[in-house]
Amino acid sequence: MSGAGPAIAIDRLSLAFDTPAGRAEVLDALSIAVAPGEIVGLIGESGSGKSVTATALLGLLPGRGCSTGGSVRVLGEELLGLGERRLEEIRGARIAMIFQEPMNALNPLLRIGGQLTGVIRRHTSANRAEAEARARELLADMQIRDVDRVMRAYPFMLSGGMRQRVLIAMAFACGPEVLVADEPTTALDVTVQAQVLRLLRDMARKRGTAVLLITHDIGVVRHLCDRIYVIHAGQIVEQGPTAAVIAGAAHPYTRALLASLPERFAPREPIASLDAPAVSPVAPPPGCRFAPRCAEAVADCSARPGWTGIGDGHQAACWRLQPGREA
Numbered sequence: 594m595s596g597a598g599p600a601i602a603i604d605r606l607s608l609a610f611d612t613p614a615g616r617a618e619v620l621d622a623l624s625i626a627v628a629p630g631e632i633v634g635l636i637g638e639s640g641s642g643k644s645v646t647a648t649a650l651l652g653l654l655p656g657r658g659c660s661t662g663g664s665v666r667v668l669g670e671e672l673l674g675l676g677e678r679r680l681e682e683i684r685g686a687r688i689a690m691i692f693q694e695p696m697n698a699l700n701p702l703l704r705i706g707g708q709l710t711g712v713i714r715r716h717t718s719a720n721r722a723e724a725e726a727r728a729r730e731l732l733a734d735m736q737i738r739d740v741d742r743v744m745r746a747y748p749f750m751l752s753g754g755m756r757q758r759v760l761i762a763m764a765f766a767c768g769p770e771v772l773v774a775d776e777p778t779t780a781l782d783v784t785v786q787a788q789v790l791r792l793l794r795d796m797a798r799k800r801g802t803a804v805l806l807i808t809h810d811i812g813v814v815r816h817l818c819d820r821i822y823v824i825h826a827g828q829i830v831e832q833g834p835t836a837a838v839i840a841g842a843a844h845p846y847t848r849a850l851l852a853s854l855p856e857r858f859a860p861r862e863p864i865a866s867l868d869a870p871a872v873s874p875v876a877p878p879p880g881c882r883f884a885p886r887c888a889e890a891v892a893d894c895s896a897r898p899g900w901t902g903i904g905d906g907h908q909a910a911c912w913r914l915q916p917g918r919e920a
């Protein structure tokens with residue numbers, strides 16, 4: 594039913610909020626595509642627009658004071674402007690979401706078993722026994738050994754890592770074709786983070802789920818994602834296969850982002866520093882929004898640059914990379 598096209602197709606999405614300070618243009622012609630079975634990262638600093646992109650994918654943008662342009666298609670269906678009833682059918686069954694803090698997503702008053710079987714029964718025709726068997730299978734897939742104890746536990750009785758595994762199981766409970774994971778492991782310590790991410794990747798691979806992983810942490814995308822999009826102040830500035838982008842970052846923002854990380858990620862010559870804050874989304878400069886922070890900005894940067902191909906699916910949007918220019 595989902596057809597042969599991308600599972601997620603965001604095309605020139607623009608998004609603005611009315612704020613007391615004026616109209617905040619938080620996304621500027623943002624395009625992202627994720628194929629079935631692909632794991633794609635959206636990476637950028639705090640405030641760059643990652644979470645609002647996730648919100649748009651779930652059809653959860655606030656109506657009043659918020660205007661959108663462009664298109665957000667999931668499994669071929671346009672979500673912008675879709676009625677709440679249809680959106681509710683899609684959420685949970687076809688698109689699932691994993692958030693940063695599992696305590697907020699789990700009901701503290703219900704046992705894990707009840708919550709998991711409840712989700713399965715709401716979205717499928719499974720009876721109680723079938724739903725329970727499926728819940729146990731999902732927990733076992735998440736490499737939870739003491740499934741009985743976890744099924745009987747209340748959320749507060751589990752560790753952070755275990756709660757996040759339960760949430761991942763819950764996200765996969767109804768066999769979604771699309772999964773949006775917003776900073777899913779930020780609250781966990783580093784070793785647990787790696788385990789949980791591996792489990793998330795294995796679940797998605799096994800089921801052919803398209804995953805959009807939202808994070809500010811390039812270490813996370815490095816291990817997990819097939820491709821990445823780099824977002825700065827609501828604009829995608831670079832995209833491509835993860836290894837190519839990390840090894841050959843071309844946009845000054847990506848290079849600065851990598852340079853701010855431990856040594857082994859750092860490109861040899863960072864050409865910008867991220868000490869200066871990102872531009873405000875209220876009355877942002879026209880063109881490239883990185884220009885005010887960029888040591889190498891040129892007059893052309895006041896217009897938005899097109900994409901320059903760097904290699905096999907790797908592209909960056911920067912005037913300095915345009916053919917005929919000295920890089």
Ligand SMILES: Nc1ncnc2c1ncn2[C@@H]1O[C@H](COP(=O)(O)OP(=O)(O)OP(=O)(O)O)[C@@H](O)[C@H]1O
Pocket residue numbers: 610611612617619637638639640641642643644645646655809874
């Ligand atoms: N409801 C809203 N009204 C006005 N502005 C908003 C609203 N929601 C988000 N914004 C603004 O949109 C921009 C992008 O926010 P968003 O939360 O998507 O960033 P982010 O990249 O997810 O950041 P973080 O990593 O800190 O979560 C920010 O400037 C934020 O202030």
